[in-house]
Amino acid sequence: MHISEGLMSAPVLAGGAALTVIGLTIGLKSLRSEDIPRASILSAVFFVASLIHVPVGPSSAHLVLNGLIGTIMGWASFPIIFMGLLLQGLLFNFGGLTTLGLNTFNMAAPAVLVGIALRPLVNSSMIGIAPLAGFLGGGLPVFLSAVLVALSLYLTGEQFKLVAVQVIIGNFPVMIIESIVVMFCIKFLKKVRPEILDPRAAKGSSDGALEGVSA
Amino acid sequence: MINLHSIAPIRAKARLGALMILLVLFAMVISSALFSTAALAHSVFIFAWGEGDRICTDSYFTRKSPVRGGQVSIHSPDGQLLDSAATDDQGGVCFSRPNTSTDLIFSVEAGQGHRAEFTLRSEDLPPLTLLGAPLDPEPVGQAKSPATAGIASVPAEPTATDLTESGLSPLVIRKIVREEISAQIGPLMKMLTLSEGDKTPGVREIVGGLGWFVGIFGFSFWLSTRSNRKRKTRS
Numbered sequence: 001m002h003i004s005e006g007l008m009s010a011p012v013l014a015g016g017a018a019l020t021v022i023g024l025t026i027g028l029k030s031l032r033s034e035d036i037p038r039a040s041i042l043s044a045v046f047f048v049a050s051l052i053h054v055p056v057g058p059s060s061a062h063l064v065l066n067g068l069i070g071t072i073m074g075w076a077s078f079p080i081i082f083m084g085l086l087l088q089g090l091l092f093n094f095g096g097l098t099t100l101g102l103n104t105f106n107m108a109a110p111a112v113l114v115g116i117a118l119r120p121l122v123n124s125s126m127i128g129i130a131p132l133a134g135f136l137g138g139g140l141p142v143f144l145s146a147v148l149v150a151l152s153l154y155l156t157g158e159q160f161k162l163v164a165v166q167v168i169i170g171n172f173p174v175m176i177i178e179s180i181v182v183m184f185c186i187k188f189l190k191k192v193r194p195e196i197l198d199p200r201a202a203k204g205s206s207d208g209a210l211e212g213v214s215a
Numbered sequence: 216m217i218n219l220h221s222i223a224p225i226r227a228k229a230r231l232g233a234l235m236i237l238l239v240l241f242a243m244v245i246s247s248a249l250f251s252t253a254a255l256a257h258s259v260f261i262f263a264w265g266e267g268d269r270i271c272t273d274s275y276f277t278r279k280s281p282v283r284g285g286q287v288s289i290h291s292p293d294g295q296l297l298d299s300a301a302t303d304d305q306g307g308v309c310f311s312r313p314n315t316s317t318d319l320i321f322s323v324e325a326g327q328g329h330r331a332e333f334t335l336r337s338e339d340l341p342p343l344t345l346l347g348a349p350l351d352p353e354p355v356g357q358a359k360s361p362a363t364a365g366i367a368s369v370p371a372e373p374t375a376t377d378l379t380e381s382g383l384s385p386l387v388i389r390k391i392v393r394e395e396i397s398a399q400i401g402p403l404m405k406m407l408t409l410s411e412g413d414k415t416p417g418v419r420e421i422v423g424g425l426g427w428f429v430g431i432f433g434f435s436f437w438l439s440t441r442s443n444r445k446r447k448t449r450s
Binding site for chain 2: 004005006007033036037040043044047048051053083087088091092093166170
């Protein structure tokens with residue numbers, strides 16, 4: 001999922017970086033002081049999750065967890081994933097500083113999109129709907145990110161068909177795992193701390209407000 | 216986690232939040248430490264070293280997951296492609312030594328946008344002239360005379376004289392010795408190169424990274440309380 005340095009053409013990198021700057025601006029504006037602890041934890045989780053490997057054929061894939069971040073945090077996914085990728089780049093040599101913008105966009109944009117689209121479902125009080133939303137919210141962003149990675153490679157010139165298939169197949173087990181992980185996360189949070197997911201449930205309390213994110 | 220329901224929600228919220236942060240971080244450190252002992256990482260590495268008149272490479276995601284069938288290319292510093300081949304099941308591939316004395320840049324393409332580079336400096340390889348000696352007629356002549364002179368003047372060691380008497384020229388002996396030594400030294404060179412350049416993240420990097428998050432968390436909280444205070448004093 002992380003595109004390495006020295007592979008992409010400059011226009012693709014610049015485009016990704018520009019889109020990430022926009023995402024970061026919106027994300028930071030939506031981030032309230034109540035959200036900071038959650039954002040930090042999710043960022044740290046994202047940072048560590050990439051170390052958990054799923055061997056697939058000749059290559060290997062790892063957990064991304066952008067779906068979890070998107071479902072819980074919405075637009076704030078951009079700064080969260082940006083920080084995680086920055087430290088992965090500096091400490092683990094995953095990705096790199098020149099590809100930071102592009103990689104952030106590839107992982108955060110699907111997270112935001114799916115997270116916001118599924119919010120009504122996550123907040124639904126009907127039994128079974130929220131976990132289903134969690135399942136979709138976990139897997140879909142991984143799939144869409146793989147598509148974006150494939151697209152970035154294609155725009156640079158590598159054979160799109162082959163690489164797209166490689167990336168998507170490579171991340172398929174990750175997709176399944178994360179769908180299940182996020183499904184249980186949503187189920188758990190809904191039961192224990194529903195205000196994390198639903199701003200309406202948090203009325204009157206200072207914690208867990210998501211109004212800024214969903215607006 | 217068990218007490219989540221029973222704790223008075225508003226009063227204990229702050230304490231609960233802090234506790235959860237600590238718990239999650241603790242769990243992450245433990246799990247990451249466990250995972251990292253299995254050397255789980257996500258990045259590609261390539262290393263190259265000289266083995267006699269060959270140059271061998273090793274490419275891997277982690278020490279336990281080699282790059283299978285990845286395309287390894289050798290470029291000269293000015294970007295000219297010198298050679299390329301695919302890795303075997305152990306992630307290794309060897310090339311015959313390109314006939315240049317410049318640095319060599321090795322790169323591996325492992326699919327899905329995974330790529331790594333390694334520069335083998337020319338001073339880390341045995342000089343070409345030494346390797347070329349048996350094949351190249353000119354250095355042969357130079358090398359021959361001191362060698363034969365040495366053998367003639369020194370009160371012959373039995374083995375040396377035996378060999379020359381048996382028709383083996385010193386050049387052939389040199390070639391055999393060289394092959395023998397490179398076979399012995401090859402694995403050692405590999406070990407040295409790998410241990411020198413190993414960049415797979417360990418517990419130190421992971422814990423260090425988590426520390427950064429704690430720091431950034433504190434800093435952003437400080438920023439937000441500062442802006443809150445400003446708002447309060449204004450109103």
